[in-house]
Each structure stands twice: as structure tokens, then as C-alpha cells.
Amino acid sequence: MSEAAEDHLTPSPNPPVDVASWRQAANPRDRSRAGIAARAKAPLEAHAVWQVRSGRREAISLLEEQSAIRVPELVPLRYKRMSVSPFTFYRGTVLIMTNDLATTPVTGIPVQCVGDAHIGNFGIFRSPSARLVFDINDFDETAIGPWEWDLKRLAVSVEICGRANKLKERDRRDAVINCVETYRTRMKWFSEMDYLDAWYEHLDVEETLDRFENDGSSHSHVLREAAMKALLKDNDAAAAKLCHYEGGKLRFKSNPPELVPINQLDDYADVEALQARIDTLFESYRHSLYDDRRMVFDHLRYQDAARKVVGVGSVGQRAWTSIWIARDMDDPMMIQMKEATYSVLEHYCGASKYATHGERVVQGQKIIQSTADVLLGWSSFMAEDGRKRDYYVRQLWNGKGSIDIDNLNASGLNDLARMCAWALAHAHARTGDSIAIANYMGGTDEFDQSIASFAVSYAEQNEEDYAVFKGLLKSGELPCA
Incomplete structure (x- = not known):
């Protein structure tokens, strides 16, 4: 690890939010006043301001800093995936944007931030009650931080997604405005509910899409198609796609570099030692589960494991996938183990209270998400290089459905932006002071317009940084696969 990377792990001594000092007042009136008072520190109109700067080589240096702690041979693949478009670049540059947001005014009202709340990190999955819900689905960067950083990350991603899909400027603006307005009005709604009622709220996919279509606010079939595909994306489908039957067991297919069985990894000289470390990982993971979830895991029998490349910004982080069976070969279970490193928020907002980054991710997901995977847990093990590595563990596919964001029309972008904003407001209402946040934003569209203006400016900044990245x-x- 480079000295720069080590230095970036150091938490900020002056975080923009201080959880210890932010005490929720005893009654809603005082909490409302506290939210309004926060405007003195961060006026609503101040959120509109971003000065675009060209030639920011130092911004790209932050990416190199991240790459110093990732699998070296996968870094070129990460850069290749990021180089496809300004939008794929944005998906991999949460550290750059967080570094920029740290220079902007903040309200000082803390929540459990998602950390990387761009439009591609929301999706569909099956709840334990077998209903499809829409929610946030990526928590690698979750930590305590300013709520508005999540909202700005989301709003900018809507603008950049609209540009990538060649939507008109007016349609992009409408989508961003609708996104922020939905966040503001939903936050107000949550702030007026009994807390436990707000906690239990969730976004049922079929009910939401029916409502969009019945009230005439949607003419997009993209979300409906994603929901239908999610129903088919289960453990059986994952096993059929990624595995084959060999020697009386399910074994992973080989498709390097995206999927490499552990017995074919050239960078691990001792496969038996690697298997022993993976066994240790699962034993540690088992103890992170509640007893009822542990009983589910104890019914599974291990078959095989492989290294699997995932995502865009996550490429280079160590990720393993394992195949298990329950009743028999026709009852498979695919479990993912993904490395958890420091959150980009920690340097700016202070260190996590959890002992490991795996636990940070899992506990953050449990309090943010309306309904979490029953097999969600964490683990750590000592790697071949002698370093302790943290992981979080979950099902690979449990009705997970991603939205085809590369082919959204104006209506589809509007629908998705509103659903993302609903889910984000719910996450922040569960984990922060919804009354203070709602009253900070107020009842007019002044805040909406400010964030929409910021989204345009920062989308232009992203394009400038992307040009520097492509040049390198x-x-x-910079290496590229």
C-alpha cells in the first residue's frame, strides 16, 4: 500500500457532522427550529454553487490512491470499465466527489449515509416475504455523514444519466427537480409519521408501478421489465449460469478475468491454503449471524468457490462467490463474499464505530434498507500477504433486478429518479432527524432548484475530469486492460 493510501485511511479530526453534539430535541417544535437554524450555516441557495475547474490531474490521483490497495492485475480492468462514458466514470469516482463535497457548505445534520447513492446503486430485490421491493442496494461506502451529500450524489447521477441517454436539457432538468422534490416531500411525510410506522414503510415495486401507470405519470416500460426479470433471478438461475456439474459436485465455470475458480488462480501458489482461508472466512461469518439465520446457513453444504469481478467502481476489490446446496443438487445457494475497505466518508466524517469494515457495511445496510437479505453477515481472515481483510457476505442473487439505465427515456428517468429519492428519504428518515431535515428544506422549491443547478455544474465537472482521465x-x- 502506498503512503498516500495509508494517509487517506486517517479519519478527519474535524468532521462536517458531529453526532455526539447533535442531540435530537425532546419535542418536534425544537427539532423543527434546529433544522431551520441550520440554514444560517448552509443557506438553501448555497447548495447551487459549484465552480467548474479544468485539468484536475490531482483528482485522478485520488483514483490511483484507491487502486494502491486493490488487486493489481484488476486495476486496468477497472479503468477500462470506467472509461466507457462520463457516466461509467462517475460511477467509479465517489472518492473524487466526496473530496469535492467536503469543500461545500454542510447542514451538520447527520444520518447513516449511503456514501455512493448514485442512480445505478438502487434496484429491485425479493424480500423475505417474497414481495419485490425497491431500495438502495450498495453499501460499500456507508458511514455517518451529511444527508445532503447523498442527495447531491443522486441528483448529479440523474443529470449525467440523462446526458448519457441524450435526453433534452429540459427533460433532464425535470427529472432532477422531480427527484429532489420527491425527497423533500417524502421527508416531510416521514417526519409527520409515528417513528415505527416510518421505519416499517417500504416501496413495493408492483404497487408503485401500478400507481404510476394509473395516475398517468409514467409511460415507461423499463421498470416493469426489470421487475419481471428480477422474478427470474434467483439461486437456481445463478447456478445454471455460473456453474456446471462435475465429479459429483457443482463447480464454477471458468471465464477469466470475470470469473475464475479458485483452483485456477495463478496468483495463489497454494490453493489448499487459500481454501483453508475461505473455510475460516465462513466459520467467522457464521458467528455474525443471529441464531435463526445461522440455522439456515447450517443446512447448506459447500461445493466450490471462485473469484468474481463485480461492478465498475468496485473492480479490484477482492470478491469471491461460493456455491452451496441445501436439499440436493437441485436446491443450490449462491453466496458472495466481497471485500470491505475504508469508506470514502471516513476520511472526511470520522472513523466508523465498528470493529471491522465488514461489520460497518452490514450494520449500515440493516438500518438503511427496508428489508435486508436473511444471510447478510460479515467476516475477516488473514490473507496470503499477512494482512487482515474484511468481508461482508450475502446471497448473490435473491430476486435482484437492476434497471437498464443505459436505455431510459425521459419518462423512465423520471420514474426511476422519483423511486430512488423515495428510498433515500426513507433511509435518512430511519437513521437521522427527519423533522430537522424536512424543516431545513422547507415547503417551497428553492432547495430543489439549488440542487438542480448544482447537478448541472457538477455534471460538467465530471466531464472535465473524464477528459483528463481519458488523456492519461x-x-x-494509467494502465488500461
Whole structure:
């Protein structure tokens, strides 16, 4: 690990939110006043301001800093995936944006932030009650931080997604405005509910899409199609796609570098030692589960494991996938183990209270998400290089459905932006002071317009940084697969 990477792990001594000092007042009136008072520190109109700067080589250096703690041979693949478009670049540059947001005014009202709340990190999955719900689905960066950083990350991603899909400027603006307005009005709604009622709220996919279609606010079939595909994306489908039957067991297919069985990994000299470490990982993971979930896991029998490359910004983080069976070969279970490193928020907002980054991710997901995977847990093990590595563990596919964001029309972007905003407001209402946040934003569209203006400016900043990034790839200063 480089000295720069080590330095970036150091928490900020002056975080923008201080959980210890932010005490929720005893009654709603005082909490409302506290939210309004926060405007003195961060006026509503101040959120509109971002000065675009060209040629920011130092911003790209932050990416290199992250890459110093990732699997070296996968870094070129990460850069390749990020280089496809300004939008894929944005998905991999949460550290750059967080570094920029740290220079902007903040309200000081803390929540459990998602950390990387862009539009691609929301999706569909099956709840334990077998209903499809829509919610946040990526928690690698979750930590305590300012609520508005999540909202700005989301709003900018809506603008950039609209640009990538060649939507008109007016349609992009409408989508961003509708996104922020939904967040503001839903937060007000949550703030007026009994807390436990707000906690139990969730976004049922079929009910929401029916409502969109019945009230005439949607003419997009993209979300409906995603929901139908999610119903088919289960453990049986994952096993059929990624595994084959060999020697009386289910074994992973080989498709390097995206999927490599552990017995074919060239960078691990002792496969038996690697298997022993994976066994240790699962034993540690088992103890992170509640007894009822542990009983489910204890019914499974291990078959095989592989290294699996995932995502865009996550490429280079160590991720393993394992195949298990319950009743028999026709009852498979696919479990993912993904490395958890420091959150980008920790340097700016202070260190996590949890002992490991795996636990940080899992506990953050449990309090943010309306209904979490029953097999969600965490683990750590000592790697071949002698470093302790943290992991979080979950099902690979449990009705997970991603939205085809590359083909959204204006209506589809509006629908998705509103659903993302609903889910984000719910997450922040569960984990922060919804009354203070709602009263900070107020009842007019002034805050909405400010965030929409910021989204345009920061989308332009993203394009400037993307141009620098592409230039460094072309010159060979950055490696590309």
C-alpha cells in the first residue's frame, strides 16, 4: 500500500457532522427550529454553487490512491470499465466527489449515509416475504455523514444519466427537480409519521408501478421489465449460469478475468491454503449471524468457490462467490463474499464505530434498507500477504433486478429518479432527524432548484475530469486492460 493510501485511511479530526453534539430535541417544535437554524450555516441557495475547474490531474490521483490497495492485475480492468462514458466514470469516482463535497457548505445534520447513492446503486430485490421491493442496494461506502451529500450524489447521477441517454436539457432538468422534490416531500411525510410506522414503510415495486401507470405519470416500460426479470433471478438461475456439474459436485465455470475458480488462480501458489482461508472466512461469518439465520446457513453444504469481478467502481476489490446446496443438487445457494475497505466518508466524517469494515457495511445496510437479505453477515481472515481483510457476505442473487439505465427515456428517468429519492428519504428518515431535515428544506422549491443547478455544474465537472482521465489512459500514464 502506498503512503498516500495509508494517509487517506486517517479519519478527519474535524468532521462536517458531529453526532455526539447533535442531540435530537425532546419535542418536534425544537427539532423543527434546529433544522431551520441550520440554514444560517448552509443557506438553501448555497447548495447551487459549484465552480467548474479544468485539468484536475490531482483528482485522478485520488483514483490511483484507491487502486494502491486493490488487486493489481484488476486495476486496468477497472479503468477500462470506467472509461466507457462520463457516466461509467462517475460511477467509479465517489472518492473524487466526496473530496469535492467536503469543500461545500454542510447542514451538520447527520444520518447513516449511503456514501455512493448514485442512480445505478438502487434496484429491485425479493424480500423475505417474497414481495419485490425497491431500495438502495450498495453499501460499500456507508458511514455517518451529511444527508445532503447523498442527495447531491443522486441528483448529479440523474443529470449525467440523462446526458448519457441524450435526453433534452429540459427533460433532464425535470427529472432532477422531480427527484429532489420527491425527497423533500417524502421527508416531510416521514417526519409527520409515528417513528415505527416510518421505519416499517417500504416501496413495493408492483404497487408503485401500478400507481404510476394509473395516475398517468409514467409511460415507461423499463421498470416493469426489470421487475419481471428480477422474478427470474434467483439461486437456481445463478447456478445454471455460473456453474456446471462435475465429479459429483457443482463447480464454477471458468471465464477469466470475470470469473475464475479458485483452483485456477495463478496468483495463489497454494490453493489448499487459500481454501483453508475461505473455510475460516465462513466459520467467522457464521458467528455474525443471529441464531435463526445461522440455522439456515447450517443446512447448506459447500461445493466450490471462485473469484468474481463485480461492478465498475468496485473492480479490484477482492470478491469471491461460493456455491452451496441445501436439499440436493437441485436446491443450490449462491453466496458472495466481497471485500470491505475504508469508506470514502471516513476520511472526511470520522472513523466508523465498528470493529471491522465488514461489520460497518452490514450494520449500515440493516438500518438503511427496508428489508435486508436473511444471510447478510460479515467476516475477516488473514490473507496470503499477512494482512487482515474484511468481508461482508450475502446471497448473490435473491430476486435482484437492476434497471437498464443505459436505455431510459425521459419518462423512465423520471420514474426511476422519483423511486430512488423515495428510498433515500426513507433511509435518512430511519437513521437521522427527519423533522430537522424536512424543516431545513422547507415547503417551497428553492432547495430543489439549488440542487438542480448544482447537478448541472457538477455534471460538467465530471466531464472535465473524464477528459483528463481519458488523456492519461491514452498516454499510458494509467494502465488500461
